[in-house]
């Protein structure tokens with residue numbers, strides 16, 4: 336995410352770091368580079384202009400804190416101004432005092448409405464709510480089906496009335512929710528390829544019939560400034576309560592994320608970072624700014640770990656590590672817990688200093704599938720005592736898992752090294768990722 340911008344800014348600051356005391360000319364030169372980097376990232380030109388002017392003014396005008404070098408001082412200001420630029424988001428759905436809370440998702444076709452209606456339902460369900468998904472995209476029969484498939488997968492009920500009038504469907508869904516104890520209603524509406532009066536009319540109709548607590552616009556981050564223009568139009572016509580910025584996983588530039596709030600006044604509440612149902616995150620401007628500036632995003636990482644890790648299991652694992660009873664079965668278990676946190680590459684990106692190195696590293700998710708297959712092809716005894724696995728067993732395991740004898744050998748070697756390492760660290764009491772404890 337945002338790799339291009341992130342690299343350029345870090346290069347600029349690296350050059351600043353080499354300087355002892357900053358002169359006005361140094362700051363001006365750095366700001367010129369920041370300006371180019373932001374424009375190349377497709378940030379709105381007026382936003383860039385104001386941003387650079389502010390940073391420059393604060394960098395030169397202010398006393399440098401004693402604990403910081405002048406260069407660190409500039410980075411700190413850029414960081415703060417970036418937060419300000421994207422600021423104000425809560426990353427939360429405001430739950431209505433009298434249920435059901437009604438959320439209406441709107442946006443152009445293909446932005447990710449249906450996917451994010453389901454992701455939101457999944458997220459709210461995990462928080463103990465009872466969501467109802469409502470299919471109001473009546474023009475594409477496939478959209479209703481898509482929502483039903485996702486609903487089935489997540490075990491979230493889906494309300495549909497086929498091709499009926501969207502306004503009537505929305506209204507009926509509230510009655511249905513009230514009768515069935517569903518406390519959040521998420522309405523998936525129809526999009527169009529472009530904004531037009533027909534679309535706006537239909538959305539206004541639904542809005543006035545159900546009076547949603549939250550109207551959230553779903554926009555595709557990869558469309559850059561187009562996303563910002565779309566947000567502006569929808570906001571002035573319908574009044575938005577927030578934005579869900581999708582496909583951030585594929586956005587190397589970051590223009591939409593950095594411009595939407597400043598241009599439209601509308602805050603980004605959530606971001607979509609993949610096609611899977613758990614690939615949604617609350618938007619935190621401070622964490623995003625840290626990620627862009629290569630400072631990592633440890634807080635999100637910790638939250639993800641807490642969500643995905645089973646506290647009891649983590650304790651058990653810790654005990655096993657202490658007693659050096661960690662087996663290949665446990666290894667498999669930890670791998671599966673890690674997988675729940677999302678794609679490995681997006682996890683590593685959040686670790687300070689790692690993001691930049693990552694660009695040359697190809698992380699093959701298939702590798703983890705191989706490891707899983709290899710361990711699954713072992714007998715229980717072999718998993719507990721890998722020393723038993725000599726040549727003939729290796730052959731059998733390779734065959735069973737569709738890998739090679741070398742692959743099996745490599746995994747055993749890695750596991751052996753890991754055990755050695757754990758011996759050294761035992762007493763530290765950490766699982767692979769800190770056992771889901773609060774950081």
Ligand code: GDP
Pocket residue numbers: 442443444445446447448449450451526553581582583584585606607608609610614
């Ligand atoms: P809709 O027309 O607005 O309802 O859009 P869909 O929900 O059908 O999404 C369009 C496509 O974008 C689908 O193939 C989704 O899987 C994909 N998609 C949605 N959100 C994300 C995201 O955050 N990241 C990625 N990589 N793909 C996404």
